[in-house]
Amino acid sequence: MIKLSKKIEYGILALQYIAVHSDKIVSAKEISEQMGIPYEFLSKTLQQLMKKGLIVSQHGIKGGYVLGKNAADVTVKDIIIALEGKASFLDCFVSSDGLICERSPNCTIKDPMEKLQSKVMQVFNNTTIAEIATT
Amino acid sequence: MIKLSKKIEYGILALQYIAVHSDKIVSAKEISEQMGIPYEFLSKTLQQLMKKGLIVSQHGIKGGYVLGKNAADVTVKDIIIALEGKASFLDCFVSSDGLICERSPNCTIKDPMEKLQSKVMQVFNNTTIAEIATT
DNA sequence: TTAAAATCGGATTACAATAGTCGGATTTAA
DNA sequence: TTAAATCCGACTATTGTAATCCGATTTTAA
Numbered sequence: 005m006i007k008l009s010k011k012i013e014y015g016i017l018a019l020q021y022i023a024v025h026s027d028k029i030v031s032a033k034e035i036s037e038q039m040g041i042p043y044e045f046l047s048k049t050l051q052q053l054m055k056k057g058l059i060v061s062q063h064g065i066k067g068g069y070v071l072g073k074n075a076a077d078v079t080v081k082d083i084i085i086a087l088e089g090k091a092s093f094l095d096c097f098v099s100s101d102g103l104i105c106e107r108s109p110n111c112t113i114k115d116p117m118e119k120l121q122s123k124v125m126q127v128f129n130n131t132t133i134a135e136i137a138t139t
Numbered sequence: 140m141i142k143l144s145k146k147i148e149y150g151i152l153a154l155q156y157i158a159v160h161s162d163k164i165v166s167a168k169e170i171s172e173q174m175g176i177p178y179e180f181l182s183k184t185l186q187q188l189m190k191k192g193l194i195v196s197q198h199g200i201k202g203g204y205v206l207g208k209n210a211a212d213v214t215v216k217d218i219i220i221a222l223e224g225k226a227s228f229l230d231c232f233v234s235s236d237g238l239i240c241e242r243s244p245n246c247t248i249k250d251p252m253e254k255l256q257s258k259v260m261q262v263f264n265n266t267t268i269a270e271i272a273t274t
Numbered sequence: 275t276t277a278a279a280a281t282c283g284g285a286t287t288a289c290a291a292t293a294g295t296c297g298g299a300t301t302t303a304a
Numbered sequence: 305t306t307a308a309a310t311c312c313g314a315c316t317a318t319t320g321t322a323a324t325c326c327g328a329t330t331t332t333a334a
Contacts, residue, residue, distance in 0.1 A: 006219060008141060008228045010322060016248055031280065040242060045323055051282065064331020065279040080255065084141060093143045107175060113151055116271040120215065123262045127255065136251040145293060166309065180294055186311065199302025200308040280331080287324070293317080300311070 008084075014041050014049050015083050016136065022059060023075040023137040031068035049087065056086035075134035081125060083133075091128065093121045143219075149176050149184050150218050151271065157194060158210040158272040166203035184222065191221035210269035216260060218268075226263065228256045 017039045022030055032050055036043040050069060054061045060072045071078075084091040094117055095105045108114065152174045157165055167185055171178040185204060189196045195207045206213075219226040229252055230240045243249060 006141070006143060006147070006223075006226060006228070009320090012141070013229060013248075016252075020248060033280080039247075042323060044325080047281075048283090048323095054281090061281060062331085063281050063329080065277095066332060067280045067330080069281090088141075091141060093141070094148060112174075113148075113155055113271055116266065116274040117151075119274075120262065120266050124259050127258045127262065131251070131255050136248055139251040139254075144291090168309080177294060179296080182310075183294095183312090189310090196310060197302085198300075198310050200306095201303055202301080202309045204310090275334105277334085278332090280329100282329070283327090285325085287322100289322075290319100291321090292319070295316070296314085298312090301309080302307100303309100304305100304307090 009088070010045075011049055011087050012084055014039075014046055015053060015087050016080065016133075017041065018046065018050060019053070019058065019071075019075075019078065019083065019133045020137045022069055022071055023133050026071060026075075029062055029066070029068035029070055034068070052087055053083075056082075058082065058086055071133075075137055076132050078133040079129050080131045080136075081128035084128065091125060093117065093124070144223070145180075146184055146222050147219055149174075149181055150188060150222050151215065151268075152176065153181065153185060154188070154193065154206075154210075154213065154218065154268045155272045157204055157206055158268050161206060161210075164197055164201070164203035164205055169203070187222055188218075191217075193217065193221055206268075210272060211267050213268040214264050215266045216263040219263065226260060228252065228259070 018035050018041070021035050021039060032047045033043060035041065035050075036046050050059065050061075053059045054069070054072075057072045058078055059069045061067065061069050081091055105111065153170050153176070156170050156174060167182045168178060170176065170185075171181050185194065185196075188194045189204065189207075192207045193213055194204045196202065196204050216226055240246065
């Protein structure tokens with residue numbers, strides 16, 4: 005199925021929440037309760053976003069997260085890559101040279117599919133957390 | 140993960156093959172062998188495409204499939220819907236009224252996500268089998 | 275100094291969807 | 305009548321997602 009995973013969904017919801025409440029540090033617990041996201045799972049997701057620099061963490065009591073970049077500079081594509089390592093439609097496009105599936109390099113749909121993917125990624129790359137937070 | 144399923148991949152490969160060989164009837168066996176797709180699985184996929192009218196079948200020996208529509212009129216979106224019933228990113232957008240997930244109707248990302256999805260579907264809707272077969 | 279509340283992180287489990295297989299029925303051309 | 309094909313339902317295997325558990329560490333504040 006062509007769909008976004010729960011992790012991506014939670015990641016977008018969380019980043020939006022943090023962006024909207026940028027006047028304070030927000031904890032995973034707060035996001036979890038306000039957004040209705042399983043706490044443990046959300047924590048993992050936030051830790052991943054932190055490792056990729058999309059958010060910054062503060063340890064200890066009164067701790068939590070704030071944005072690590074300007075909301076206008078974080079795209080949906082950034083979030084997908086941060087949480088899943090890659091953003092590609094077919095296995096063909098995962099490796100750097102684009103040739104890892106068994107049909108390559110004689111795959112008859114490789115080129116048109118690569119164009120398709122490029123267009124879709126452009127869409128993901130043109131949507132930012134800033135837009136999502138204000139719309 | 141944001142990726143196309145094997146079924147979609149096989150469906151595109153098969154439709155492309157049938158389009159390219161439109162001068163004859165092609166069997167599932169031929170596509171399976173030429174494209175390196177598991178026969179049983181491919182058969183199921185072709186039957187689904189047939190039910191949705193994207194291809195037409197002929198029974199019996201010397202039977203097989205031909206396109207059911209002009210290749211230029213069959214889009215990737217059509218294929219996704221034929222094989223998976225829907226084409227939506229998040230659960231929110233599956234039902235007709237767009238309100239089926241537990242966060243709706245107060246979901247804070249519903250509107251921007253719907254726009255995003257609409258743009259991506261536009262991309263899928265602008266790529267046809269004719270293009271894929273000639274590129 | 276101690277307790278509470280938070281992030282961190284590995285391991286594990288539960289579940290669902292995808293991918294693939296099997297067996298048999300039906301159709302049709304030679 | 306046989307062979308080669310579509311058709312169809314049920315089943316299994318595998319994988320990936322989603323969720324959970326347990327404990328360690330950090331930091332603030334009483």
